[in-house]
Amino acid sequence: xxxxxxxxxxxxxxxxxxxxxxxxxxxxxxxxxxxxxxxxxxxxxxxxxxxxxxxxxxxxxxxxxxxxxxxxxxxxxxxxxxxxxxxxxxxxxxxxxxxxxxxxxxxxxxxxxxxxxxxxxxxxxxxxxxxxxxxxxxxxxxxxxxxxxxxxxxxxxxxxxxxxxxxxxxxxxxxxxxxxxxxxxxxxxxxxxxxxxxxxxxxxxxxxxxxxxxxxxxxxxxxxxxxxxxxxxxxxxxxxxxxxxxxxxxxxxxxxxxxxxxxxxxxxxxxxxxxxxxxxxxxxxxxxxxxxxxxxxxxxxxxxxxxxxxxxxxxxxxxxxxxxxxxxxxxxxxxxxxxxxxxxxxxxxxxxxxxxxxxxxxxxxxxxxxxxxxxxxxxxxxxxxxxxxxxxxxxxxxxxxxxxxxxxxxxxxxxxxxxxxxxxxxxxxxxxxxxxxxxxxxxxxxxxxxxxxxxxxxxxxxxxxxxxxxxxxxxxxxxxxxxxxxxxxxxxxxxxxxxxxxxxxxxxxxxxxxxxxxxxxxxxxxxxxxxxxxxxxxxxxxxxxxxxxxxxxxxxxxxxxxxxxxxxxxxxxxxxxxxxxxxxxxxxxxxxxxxxxxxxxxxxxxxxxxxxxxxxxxxxxxxxxxxxxxxxxxxxxxxxxxxxxxxxxxxxxxxxxxxxxxxxxxxxxxxxxxxxxxxxxxxxxxxxxxxxxxxxxxxxxxxxxxxxxxxxxxxxxxxxxxxxxxxxxxxxxxxxxxxxxxxxxxxxxxxxxxxxxxxxxxxxxxxxxxxxxxxxxxxxxxxxxxxxxxxxxxxxxxxxxxxxxxxx
DNA sequence: CGAAGGCCAGAC
DNA sequence: TCTGGCCTTCGT
Numbered sequence: 001x002x003x004x005x006x007x008x009x010x011x012x013x014x015x016x017x018x019x020x021x022x023x024x025x026x027x028x029x030x031x032x033x034x035x036x037x038x039x040x041x042x043x044x045x046x047x048x049x050x051x052x053x054x055x056x057x058x059x060x061x062x063x064x065x066x067x068x069x070x071x072x073x074x075x076x077x078x079x080x081x082x083x084x085x086x087x088x089x090x091x092x093x094x095x096x097x098x099x100x101x102x103x104x105x106x107x108x109x110x111x112x113x114x115x116x117x118x119x120x121x122x123x124x125x126x127x128x129x130x131x132x133x134x135x136x137x138x139x140x141x142x143x144x145x146x147x148x149x150x151x152x153x154x155x156x157x158x159x160x161x162x163x164x165x166x167x168x169x170x171x172x173x174x175x176x177x178x179x180x181x182x183x184x185x186x187x188x189x190x191x192x193x194x195x196x197x198x199x200x201x202x203x204x205x206x207x208x209x210x211x212x213x214x215x216x217x218x219x220x221x222x223x224x225x226x227x228x229x230x231x232x233x234x235x236x237x238x239x240x241x242x243x244x245x246x247x248x249x250x251x252x253x254x255x256x257x258x259x260x261x262x263x264x265x266x267x268x269x270x271x272x273x274x275x276x277x278x279x280x281x282x283x284x285x286x287x288x289x290x291x292x293x294x295x296x297x298x299x300x301x302x303x304x305x306x307x308x309x310x311x312x313x314x315x316x317x318x319x320x321x322x323x324x325x326x327x328x329x330x331x332x333x334x335x336x337x338x339x340x341x342x343x344x345x346x347x348x349x350x351x352x353x354x355x356x357x358x359x360x361x362x363x364x365x366x367x368x369x370x371x372x373x374x375x376x377x378x379x380x381x382x383x384x385x386x387x388x389x390x391x392x393x394x395x396x397x398x399x400x401x402x403x404x405x406x407x408x409x410x411x412x413x414x415x416x417x418x419x420x421x422x423x424x425x426x427x428x429x430x431x432x433x434x435x436x437x438x439x440x441x442x443x444x445x446x447x448x449x450x451x452x453x454x455x456x457x458x459x460x461x462x463x464x465x466x467x468x469x470x471x472x473x474x475x476x477x478x479x480x481x482x483x484x485x486x487x488x489x490x491x492x493x494x495x496x497x498x499x500x501x502x503x504x505x506x507x508x509x510x511x512x513x514x515x516x517x518x519x520x521x522x523x524x525x526x527x528x529x530x531x532x533x534x535x536x537x538x539x540x541x542x543x544x545x546x547x548x549x550x551x552x553x554x555x556x557x558x559x560x561x562x563x564x565x566x567x568x569x570x571x572x573x574x575x576x577x578x579x580x581x582x583x584x585x586x587x588x589x590x591x592x593x594x595x596x597x598x599x600x601x602x603x604x605x606x607x608x609x610x611x612x613x614x615x616x617x618x619x620x621x622x623x624x625x626x627x628x629x630x631x632x633x634x635x636x637x638x639x640x641x642x643x644x645x646x647x648x649x650x651x652x653x654x655x656x657x658x659x660x661x662x663x664x665x666x667x668x669x670x671x672x673x674x675x676x677x678x679x680x681x682x683x684x685x686x687x688x689x690x691x692x693x694x695x696x697x698x699x700x701x702x703x704x705x706x707x708x709x710x711x712x713x714x715x716x717x718x719x720x721x722x723x724x725x726x727x728x729x730x731x732x733x734x735x736x737x738x739x740x741x742x743x744x745x746x747x748x749x750x751x752x753x754x755x756x757x758x759x760x761x762x763x764x765x766x767x768x769x770x771x772x773x774x775x776x777x778x779x780x781x782x783x784x785x786x787x788x789x790x791x792x793x794x795x796x797x798x799x800x801x802x803x804x805x806x807x808x
Numbered sequence: 809c810g811a812a813g814g815c816c817a818g819a820c
Numbered sequence: 821t822c823t824g825g826c827c828t829t830c831g832t
Binding site: 008009010011014041042043045109 | 809810811812
């Protein structure tokens with residue numbers, strides 16, 4: 001029998017199945033979807049078995065060397081999905097499969113030095129064994145780092161003459177966590193006897209035996225808890241183990257990131273008529289195994305999550321499984337608690353806050369069928385469930401569902417692929433659906449499921465628009481308008497909480513010399529550096545470059561350097577000056593980098609340990625604090641003028657989301673939005689909670705400017721350290737595309753992107769707008785192959801992004 | 809991707 | 821003539 005294997009070599013030439021002979025002894029173990037180690041040229045590699053066939057076109061096949069998985073890690077569906085991904089996202093098959101699995105399952109290749117002929121070595125290079133034996137069984141990469149030039153050249157010669165060898169080992173990065181358990185096989189009587197026989201002075205040992213005498217002595221107990229409970233030391237237990245009274249063994253333990261959180265069980269809530277109306281057709285589809293995409297357009301607080309949970313409940317009762325996608329930043333403990341509270345240990349959670357090992361363990365729960373629900377960020381869409389009953393994508397409009405690196409897939413597209421495969425509904429939920437999805441719902445491609453009322457009948461919070469130009473005219477030069485400031489003070493007095501939102505971290509956006517106008521820029525990117533007050537340093541938000549703040553202008557030596565633009569750090573500073581009694585929690589990438597920091601800050605705020613929560617994007621989603629009655633948006637137009645055709649849409653969505661944070665419970669909420677362009681429809685309509693109005697206007701604008709959803713886009717970005725080369729290649733690509741695509745396709749460019757240089761690489765772009773290009777993928781692939789091939793040695797990078805969400 | 813083989817330039 | 825470095829090729 002022959003196995004078709006996709007090998008772990010990420011290049012075009014090997015992007016196809018390779019045939020391997022399955023030795024008879026492996027026959028019962030090899031099945032599609034497992035990982036195997038195969039010889040490939042002179043080395044050994046990890047590969048995915050995607051198919052098994054009777055025979056091969058080729059002769060002299062090599063054999064599969066070893067088997068990694070005993071259960072498939074990819075189902076037949078996922079194998080097919082990977083194939084589809086590689087076609088639609090123009091990526092390599094191996095990258096597609098790797099993207100579907102936790103990082104811990106990626107191969108790591110290590111080589112170890114072994115001495116094969118010590119005698120000969122000693123004759124050839126007398127004395128060489130002294131250092132060679134030190135290096136034996138050590139990792140080759142380490143030896144290369146530590147050994148001297150001389151030693152390495154001897155080893156290399158010895159390698160050629162086969163006196164030493166490098167043994168290659170392939171494993172994945174998965175490690176399981178082991179804990180030591182202590183148990184006893186003795187009866188209570190025997191234990192008692194042993195207890196009595198112990199020396200009087202062996203007090204600690206007696207404690208331990210007493211524990212087993214008192215407790216249900218048959219159950220094993222983790223060593224660490226035994227030490228605590230029996231008030232004994234490691235050594236006392238060791239003695240007992242040595243005597244054969246107790247048994248110590250290592251048990252593999254699945255890491256459970258939520259082991260220590262006590263979550264209260266919740267029961268389904270009664271639904272409103274409106275919710276019922278949305279749930280019913282979904283449940284019917286679940287029962288009939290029918291695929292249909294629903295767009296659940298529900299205002300904030302309309303009870304979407306409850307609908308999701310009741311639909312999932314139905315799915316579980318049918319013995320099927322559910323995937324719930326939530327944007328990374330919204331994957332707050334609050335959200336997780338809701339699902340854990342309803343479905344208990346039947347839920348796996350996957351998000352970036354988990355360690356590699358934790359993610360791997362959560363994934364294994366899914367793969368073994370120990371859970372039937374997964375709640376997770378984008379990549380959870382690949383959960384290896386076998387009988388999917390529903391897929392839910394919450395906050396459907398979030399751009400984080402699109403992966404911005406290879407494979408550049410959109411979780412929504414994958415969800416629909418899987419929904420079709422399993423014959424199950426896909427529910428897209430949002431208070432502010434993306435124009436693409438809403439337009440599809442209007443056309444009847446998706447089924448619209450609207451929720452216009454909040455469950456508690458609370459009115460949507462009132463939004464007050466502040467024209468910051470007026471404020472400036474009336475002499476207020478601070479970042480807080482008078483109304484916002486007085487409301488903040490008011491909440492402080494009442495003991496209610498406020499949330500302040502500013503979509504910009506750091507202290508100031510740029511530093512400029514007031515004498516000559518020089519702006520300090522990143523030496524590696526064409527972008528200004530952001531000043532971070534706490535460290536007193538200037539940072540590049542694109543490449544991570546840092547430098548200390550110069551005290552004089554690097555250009556004209558002037559001392560008058562000024563900070564322009566406001567970041568969260570500056571707001572924090574201003575708050576402590578203006579409202580010294582207010583306790584402020586700041587949340588942005590800088591304060592939440594550490595593991596668990598996110599949760600900790602939110603918990604502190606929820607517990608009332610602060611009056612004001614100040615933050616970026618990440619506080620806009622999903623937060624639900626009953627005591628928050630004021631939400632302030634400091635600069636509503638900060639996103640509006642970005643060079644992105646979705647700028648208005650993003651502004652509208654963000655404002656609506658932020659506004660939804662206020663007054664979710666019995667206290668009435670208020671929202672203050674400060675802006676320099678308060679007349680812009682994205683801001684006006686968000687203030688009026690008018691999605692329809694915004695949709696109409698934005699659709700008109702998109703139509704005028706020929707953007708999605710009226711046209712599809714594909715963005716090609718070329719990058720290289722050498723500027724003329726980048727322009728030249730982009731020009732050639734543009735010409736190539738013009739020649740190949742239909743004359744209805746619009747090919748724009750070549751143009752320089754908004755940030756023309758990142759990490760010392762110049763960038764140039766070409767954009768395709770089209771409605772219907774049946775051969776697009778084929779032509780793009782040709783383009784990629786043709787130009788990449790011609791420039792591989794040149795470090796030239798061509799990125800093709802179909803349906804891009806990031807235009808920079 | 810990474811190993812290996814071919815090829816060329818410079819050292820002796 | 822040998823060595824090291826660079827480039828190309830190949831992989832079931």
